[in-house]
Amino acid sequence: MKTLLRSIDPLQFVALALLGLPTLALFGLGMFWLWQTGHLIAWLIVMAVCGGLAYGLQIWSVRRRRKLLNELFTDSNPDWPPRAADVWQEVETLADSCDPQDWPLDQTGWIIELGRRTLHTVSSYYFPDTERPLLELTVPHTLLIIEQASRDLRRDVTENIPFSDRLTLGDLLRAKRWKSRAEQAYNVYRAGRIVVNPINALFGEFWRLFRERSFTLARNEFQRWFLRAYIRKVGYYAIDLYSRRQPLASTDLQTPAATPPLTSALDLERAQQAEDKLAEPLHILVLGRTNAGKSSLINALYGKLIAATDILPDTTYELSPALLQRDGFTQALIYDSPGCDSVFYDAHQMQTAALEADLILWVTPANRPDRQIERRALDALRAAQATRLNRRPPPLLVAVSHIDLLRPANEWQPPYDLTDQLNVKAANIRAAVAAVAADLSVPVTQVIPVCLKEGKVYNVKDTFWAAMLAEQDTALRVRLLRCLDADKRASDWALLRRQLRNAGRFLWELPDKIKE
Incomplete structure (x- = not known):
């Protein structure tokens, strides 16, 4: 605070005070006139009613936004095996218990930790007798889960959060860096306003409390939705893989969201394969x-x-x-x-x-x-x-x-x-x-x-x-799970053959690469 005061030019401060003085004087004179005419109490009541209505509308807006966000939540798949439904209940419990205060989005550690907790919740159900069930998940499967969850979350954020495609990580870091300085300057302004016009400062603080409360509600609601959506998506794809519904070698990544339109010959080929599976x-x-x-x-x-x-x-x-x-x-x-x-x-x-x-x-x-x-x-x-x-x-x-x-x-x-x-x-x-x-x-x-x-x-x-x-x-x-199981076994053998072929080719060419 002392450093900030020393950096302020007194002449600039006086100039700013002179510019704001007419507005402050107008507000003070208006309050004095209301007191003289006996309308001050009525004005205070009207202001309180308007503030209460504004706060109620804000709460309603938050609930409406929460309902819209809840519609974006990933839900369980009816084609899962019965055991997967119990695992999904645990994933939902973990998502609901996630407090935004414990997981600030400006610290990237939440991505790894929440992902690890979700994977541990799922793997513990499929490997209950293993001391460290999370280690039963292969590295490619782990990367596939992160890839699918990140893709879906990116789509939801892009489609539903305004300006999410314009704000960069640098913008967020710069905003955070200037936040503390802006708060210090605003605290000086608040102190000066109390000295010049205490009544104006009192009502200003009252409205600031309402604004901060509304902003905090909206921010916490979005952060809670974001964290819960992340946990649900990681849990969804982890259950998909543990249930053997998602072949590792498949490039046709299944998603709980709507299937996009077919745009390529490869998409048409995959659609034909899906139809063949349904024709079984x-x-x-x-x-x-x-x-x-x-x-x-x-x-x-x-x-x-x-x-x-x-x-x-x-x-x-x-x-x-x-x-x-x-x-x-x-x-x-x-x-x-x-x-x-x-x-x-x-x-x-x-x-x-x-x-x-x-x-x-x-x-x-x-x-x-x-x-x-x-x-x-x-x-x-x-x-x-x-x-x-x-x-x-x-x-x-x-x-x-x-x-x-x-x-x-x-x-x-x-x-x-x-x-x-x-x-x-x-x-x-x-x-x-x-x-x-x-x-x-x-x-x-x-x-x-x-x-x-x-x-x-x-x-x-x-x-x-x-x-x-x-x-x-x-x-x-x-039938769907039976076909997926058969496809999984076939794709596993095909992947093993491809791995052995590529490894053999690599070993065959290794001497020539060493000579180079």
Whole structure:
């Protein structure tokens, strides 16, 4: 302060005071006139009301700006595996707990530290038994996450923050350098104003408090949004990579934002590859015990005989695919399988097939209460699926067949209303559905009673097809992760071959480079 006072020319100070004196005198005389006419209290009330309204409008503007910024937030991907949803909750918790006061944007250390915390949060979920899970992330993957998050954040800032494309880092540094000097000069002005006109200084300080409060709210709101957006984007791409949705060698960087228009032949080629991936048929696996009606269900779905059915114990020796096409349903390959109680049933083969399936149809007879072997086979499939954290388990529908054999066995007059308490057949069908749901640990809404006997097919083309259509979106998400997993494995092998080829070329040319 003393240095600043010594640097001020007294003559310049007097000149500035003379220039401001008429304005200060006008304000003082106006206050004196208001006091003389008895309007000073009314003026103070009006000023307070206007100040309160201005402050309220500022708060409303901040909330409106917060709502607009929240719309730019990266959200979770519905195509992620179920485990990724839990990881995303942790990322959101970390983002919400980020206080702008602890992470000033003018200090670049926040970029590295917040990125490290976000990556540690994600990696701890995927490597819970590792002492330092963050080190399980490769250097190229780390760079890819930073690249993608920075690209998206740059787009959001450029599109939504005015003049962000004009202000340079030098401008910010110069503004910070002159900030302290400007504050010192302003403090001298404030002290002089108190001496010349105390009332004017009092109201000036009042308005300055409102302005600083409004500016601080807006600045903190933007800074909070910026930090939270950064954490969410880093977390999003980290989960994408840990879920094996993002091949490292792929140049087609997926983004949670809208896909830009195609502008090049390369874009068209990538779009064609995406369409080919979406054209991959669904894989539907039909499982169940011997003579439960697996092949008959496939026949009923097609409406014509395409699978072998017989009265022999089992006619299916291996997985037999058939192409399933129907209006409103995605093209699918449906696989028949040997019965889970058959000598041809290979548990390991069926588990592998179930891991590659997008929808599983389980067929169980209503007249066979001994379902222990079915439950063991189904639990083995569930246990195998639970080990695949980067994949969604396929939805399961259970078809309860042979309902025509339930008591009274001689009666068969469909359709049956399962809510009818007076109809004995309907009551027995309802009881069989509840028993199957309990024995196989399946929600009762996923259990559909059907009749598959030739000439008596019932509840397949309406209720069972409706259930399959209801599960179609979930099955498509399972298919997407299956295709991405296959692409990831293929790209990993292609990358390894390219790395070995480039390394061999480098070693081959190394002697010539040394000679040069």
